[in-house]
Amino acid sequence: MAEDLVLDTAIRDWVLIPLSVVMVLIGILRYFVSKLMRSSQTPDAKIVKEGQIVVRARNLRAAANFIPAKSFRSRRAYYSNEENGLLHVPKGQAQNPQAQMFSDPNMAMDMMKKNLSMIIPQTLTFAWVNFFFSGFVAAKIPFPLTQRFRSMLQNGIDLSSVDVSYVSSRSWYFLNLFGLRGLFSLILGEENATDDTQRMMQMSGFGMDPSKSLGAEKDSLDILQHEWALPKFEQRAEAVLRKLIK
Amino acid sequence: MVGASEEVELNRLENQVDNGGGGVWEYLCLVRKLKVRRSDKVLKHGLSILNDSKKRSKLGGEEWTLYEQVAVAAIDCQCLDVAKDCIKALQKQFPESRRVGRLEGMLLEAKGLWADAEKAYSSLLEDNPLDQVIHKRKISMAKAQGNVSAAIEGLNKYLDIYMADHDAWRELAEIYVSLQLYRQAAFCYEELILSQPTVPLHHLAYADVLYTLGGVENLQIAKKYYAATIDLTGGKNTRALYGICLCTIALGQLTKGRNKEDKESSELHSLAATALGKDYKYRAPDKVSLLTATLGNLKLS
The missing domain is CATH 1.25.40 (Serine Threonine Protein Phosphatase 5, Tetratricopeptide repeat)
Incomplete structure (x- = not known):
């Protein structure tokens, strides 16, 4: 119903392509900057130990039936007794990650560095795009879309009469921001392509609490029923040997 | 642990390499991946690559991995001069590296300079007290000197932190059996x-x-x-x-x-x-x- 808009080729040459190129260049630049700022953090002995305890307790839980009952009981007591068991976390000592973050300036510093390398270039480019390219209809996608996509594709243009398949310059910026991951992984190597969406996920997953996994492991160990599997093996061995002799 | 199919592949490649059939780099990669101990072969074939500057430059960044592998193999074979050259080359490339420091410690060990090696490892541990490999080297050094009680003590201390390391448990078990x-x-x-x-x-x-x-x-x-x-x-x-x-x-x-x-x-x-x-x-x-x-x-x- 709406008649086609004719886009000036100058828009393509001076808005669409420069915007994409700049986004790519900024992505690469940011990769190198964050590589420079990355500090190799040395893990804390306590955290390493907790991880190892969890692994060992999990092994015990999985293969408990392979060791004699006496050995199992002594191990369980060693892990989960209330005084000094390995898995027992004294109340109050289980600090939440937020408090831990504040007590450890290094961690906060790390987060800040990550944030700096992410937020500052983003704000700057957004301001830049807003200043120079606001209000352009920069491109047209070759298929029709429903009205719901208007806010996604025509950010910055408040005209309801324009067909939704036209993309505004600001939306083109957003599309580039989130859509260039494949290109980065091509340029920078597979594992180096950390785009913003992924980083945000990492941030939200930050608050993992090791003491919680210790407690969970302790609980599941406490309710475990030990049933020695070895007596069965004697019969199985007999069967194996019978087969072998035949 | 080396699986049966991997061992067949390894032996096939070794045969091929021994008879000059090429595939040296693949063989060395496989040895490294499976962590098998074929030091004499690694030394011989690895050196043949390292001494040929054309082949060496073809490896690119992997060149240094090969230097490390050959250095360890040379230490194992008591070819200390070769090991020294390799480590020198590595040190030139990575002057501050802990990994190279470890190799130097191993060279000192191979020479029998226990006190010096101990000192080298201790200074490396100061940088990074959680380096598993260096802890293990210290323990094996104690064992090599015949100081079994120190080895047991070291292993117990090591297992107190890295208690999921089954190789260490096995080592400790074998020492206990021997005692x-x-x-x-x-x-x-x-x-x-x-x-x-x-x-x-x-x-x-x-x-x-x-x-x-x-x-x-x-x-x-x-x-x-x-x-x-x-x-x-x-x-x-x-x-x-x-x-x-x-x-x-x-x-x-x-x-x-x-x-x-x-x-x-x-x-x-x-x-x-x-x-x-x-x-x-x-x-x-x-x-x-x-x-x-x-x-x-x-x-x-």
């Missing part, structure tokens, strides 16, 4: 069974230790673990078959007079004996007479 501290060894083998319940060798070693400890209860448990070994290996393990026989005999001696459990166990014992006989006939026919004599003796005594 005849069987109870401690049994604990370590239990730990190994827990972390790798399908490896028959751990079951077998645990059974050996229990058998050595003796006593009715331990013998009964040992027999069960020999049975587990038989089950896991499909009856191919001669040691486990012998173990069953010996356990049954020992149990029979101990419980003489109150033979209530004899009935159910005798079958496994005779089956194991038959399986042994069959195996000997197949693989070492000239020793069958020895076997029958031994088994006969066991029954008599």
Whole structure:
């Protein structure tokens, strides 16, 4: 119903392509900057130990039936007794990650560095795009879309009469921001392509609490029923040997 | 652990490389990946690449990995000059690296300069107190010097933090066995069974230790673990078959007079004996007479 808009080729040459190129260049630049700022953090002995305890307790839980009952009981007591068991976390000592973050300036510093390398270039480019390219209809996608996509594709243009398949310059910026991951992984190597969406996920997953996994492991160990599997093996061995002799 | 198919591949490549058929780099990569110890071959073929600047530059960044591999192999073969050259080249490239520092420590070890090596490792540990490899090197150094108690102490300290490291548990178990501290060894083998319940060798070693400890209860448990070994290996393990026989005999001696459990166990014992006989006939026919004599003796005594 709406008649086609004719886009000036100058828009393509001076808005669409420069915007994409700049986004790519900024992505690469940011990769190198964050590589420079990355500090190799040395893990804390306590955290390493907790991880190892969890692994060992999990092994015990999985293969408990392979060791004699006496050995199992002594191990369980060693892990989960209330005084000094390995898995027992004294109340109050289980600090939440937020408090831990504040007590450890290094961690906060790390987060800040990550944030700096992410937020500052983003704000700057957004301001830049807003200043120079606001209000352009920069491109047209070759298929029709429903009205719901208007806010996604025509950010910055408040005209309801324009067909939704036209993309505004600001939306083109957003599309580039989130859509260039494949290109980065091509340029920078597979594992180096950390785009913003992924980083945000990492941030939200930050608050993992090791003491919680210790407690969970302790609980599941406490309710475990030990049933020695070895007596069965004697019969199985007999069967194996019978087969072998035949 | 090297799987059967990987070993076949490795031997095939080694054969090919030995006969000058190319594929040297692939062979070296496989050796590195499987962590097998073929130092003489690695030294010979690795050097042939390193001495050829054209081949070397073709590797790109992998060149340094090769330098490290050859250095370790050379240390193992006591070609200390080669090792020194490799380490020097690495040090030029990575002046501050801890990994190169470790190689230097190993070179000092190979020269027998224990005190210097100890010092080198300690300074490396100051940088990064959680470096597992250096902890292990220190322990193996103590063992190499014959200072077994220090090795045990080091291993215990190491396992206090890295308690999921089953190789360390195995090392500790073997040291305990060598010192005849069987109870401690049994604990370590239990730990190994827990972390790798399908490896028959751990079951077998645990059974050996229990058998050595003796006593009715331990013998009964040992027999069960020999049975587990038989089950896991499909009856191919001669040691486990012998173990069953010996356990049954020992149990029979101990419980003489109150033979209530004899009935159910005798079958496994005779089956194991038959399986042994069959195996000997197949693989070492000239020793069958020895076997029958031994088994006969066991029954008599």
